[in-house]
Amino acid sequence: MNEELLILYGTETGNSELLAMDAQRLGKEAGFESSIFPMDEIDASKMQEHKHCLIICSTWGDGEQPDNAQDLYDEVSDLDAASLSGIKYAVLALGDTAFDLFCEAGIQWDDVMESKGAYRLHERIDCDTDYDDYCEEWIEEFFQKM
């Protein structure tokens, strides 16, 4: 079992990636090592090797997963129930309240992780375009819970 925090990001234009890098820095300050992966460079079995997973994912199209997140999302959706029971996770969802399906992809991640037995360590945050104002506080709370 890998003790490092796994930080996954799903993105189209890089906002989630930058936040993932911020989270890695904040984690280091709090004493936690982490590894970062874009969602298209990891598979579900690799996820299962970790005890803690932070998911940062934007929403695209009309409430859809970003391009680099869809395959992993589908793979995790197809896992047996309880497959992720060794993981404690939290989801930071990025979106825009101008869209009907606000932060839908992040909501889907939160739901699928729970449905596969993972434990929600910190309540999901659904972030609007002003996310810079409050994301950092949420990430720090996540590390306090870790």
Ligand SMILES: Cc1cc2nc3c(=O)[nH]c(=O)nc-3n(C[C@H](O)[C@H](O)[C@H](O)COP(=O)(O)O)c2cc1C
């Ligand atoms: C074409 C387009 C479609 C989008 N669709 C949604 C959506 O359905 N729901 C939502 O909450 N945000 C939506 N967004 C907003 C993005 O999720 C938001 O800009 C986010 O910060 C992008 O993060 P990323 O750079 O990590 O992909 C959309 C943005 C664009 C440009």
